[in-house]
Amino acid sequence: TMAxxxxxxxxxxxxxxxxxxxxxxxxxxxxLRISRVSKKWRRLISDKRLWKDVDLTPYKMNSxxxxxxxxxxxxxxxxxxxxxxxxxxxxxxxxxxxxxxxxLGKRCSGICxxxxxxxxxxxxxxxxxxxxxxxxxxxxxxxSVNWFSEATKPGKFSAPKLTSLILRNVPAFSDxxxxxxxxxxxxxTLVLSGTYRVTDKGIxxxxxxxxxxxxxxxxxxxxxxSALHFVGRHLKQLxxxxxxxxxxxxxxxxxxxxxxxxxxxxxxxxCCQLSAGGITFVCKQLPSLKYLNLDxxxxxxxxxxxxxxxxxxCTVSNSFPDMDAVPKP
Numbered sequence: 090t091m092a093x094x095x096x097x098x099x100x101x102x103x104x105x106x107x108x109x110x111x112x113x114x115x116x117x118x119x120x121l122r123i124s125r126v127s128k129k130w131r132r133l134i135s136d137k138r139l140w141k142d143v144d145l146t147p148y149k150m151n152s153x154x155x156x157x158x159x160x161x162x163x164x165x166x167x168x169x170x171x172x173x174x175x176x177x178x179x180x181x182x183x184x185x186x187x188x189x190x191x192x193l194g195k196r197c198s199g200i201c202x203x204x205x206x207x208x209x210x211x212x213x214x215x216x217x218x219x220x221x222x223x224x225x226x227x228x229x230x231x232x233s234v235n236w237f238s239e240a241t242k243p244g245k246f247s248a249p250k251l252t253s254l255i256l257r258n259v260p261a262f263s264d265x266x267x268x269x270x271x272x273x274x275x276x277x278t279l280v281l282s283g284t285y286r287v288t289d290k291g292i293x294x295x296x297x298x299x300x301x302x303x304x305x306x307x308x309x310x311x312x313x314x315s316a317l318h319f320v321g322r323h324l325k326q327l328x329x330x331x332x333x334x335x336x337x338x339x340x341x342x343x344x345x346x347x348x349x350x351x352x353x354x355x356x357x358x359x360c361c362q363l364s365a366g367g368i369t370f371v372c373k374q375l376p377s378l379k380y381l382n383l384d385x386x387x388x389x390x391x392x393x394x395x396x397x398x399x400x401x402x403c404t405v406s407n408s409f410p411d412m413d414a415v416p417k418p
Contacts, residue, residue, distance in 0.1 A: 314342025
C-alpha cells in the first residue's frame with residue numbers, strides 16, 4: 090500500500106546502523122519476511138548483531154528450517170539459542186539431529202547457552218552438543234538413559250563442560266543421570282524441577298562429586314531428610330538453596346543445613362511439615378542469610394512475627410500465591 094511504501098522509503102533514509110538497531114526488536118519470523126523487501130535489507134538482516142541471542146521458542150521448528158537458519162544466518166557471533174520442537178504434536182518428526190548439532194558447533198564456536206524445549210532427544214546424547222556450551226536448559230523433553238553417561242566414553246565427540254544445568258519437566262531424568270553427570274561437569278548451578286525420579290541416592294552422588302555448586306534448586310523431587318544430610322555435609326559453597334514442593338522434609342533434615350555458612354537465600358515454599366521452631370533454629374545459625382521464603386507454610390501471624398524478629402537481618406516471605414500447589418497429604 091501507499092502508506093507502507095512511505096514507511097519503507099522513510100526507513101531506507103536511515104543510516105544502516107540505525108536500521109539494524111530497529112531490526113533488532115523484530116521477532117525472527119518478521120526478520121525473515123522483511124529480508125525479501127530489498128537486496129539492502131537482505132544484507133542487513135544477515136548482520137551478526139541480529140543473530141547473537143536467538144529465541145525460536147515462539148515457533149515449532151522443523152529440521153529443514155533449522156538447517157536454513159544455520160547455513161544462512163548463524164555464525165561465530167551466536168552466543169545463546171533457544172529452540173522448540175514438536176514433541177506433543179500428532180505428527181512426530183526429528184528436529185535436532187547429531188549432524189545439525191555437529192555443524193552448529195563448527196559454525197558457532199562461541200555458543201555458550203542452549204535451551205531446548207519439547208524435543209525428543211532419545212537418539213542423542215550430551216556428546217553431540219557443542220563443546221563450547223557452559224549452560225544447558227532442557228524442558229518438557231525426553232532423554233535417553235545414557236544421555237550423560239555417554240559423556241565419559243572415548244570416541245569421536247567430546248561433551249561440553251557445563252557450569253549450569255537446568256532441567257524442567259524431563260520425566261526420564263533420574264538418579265542414574267545424576268551419578269553419571271556428577272564427575273564430568275564443573276557445575277555451579279543446578280535446577281531440577283519436576284524430576285520426580287530423583288531421590289536421596291541421586292542427591293548423595295551429586296553432593297559428593299559436585300562440591301562447588303553455588304545455586305541449587307530442587308522442585309517436586311522425591312527426596313527426604315537424608316538428601317539434606319548430604320547437601321549440608323558436602324555443598325559448603327551454596328549461596329542459594331531452593332527446596333520447594335517437597336512434602337517429606339521435616340525439621341530433622343532442615344537441621345543439617347546449619348553448616349551452610351555462605352547461604353544467602355533459602356526457599357522452603359510448600360514444605361509444610363516444617364515447624365516455626367525448626368526453621369528459626371536453623372536460620373539463626375546461617376550468618377549470611379538474607380532471604381527466607383516460607384510461602385505456602387501455614388503460620389499464625391504472631392508466629393511469623395517471632396520468626397522475623399529472630400531473623401532481623403533477613404527478609405522473610407510468607408504468602409499463599411497458589412493454593413492448588415499445596416501438596417496433598
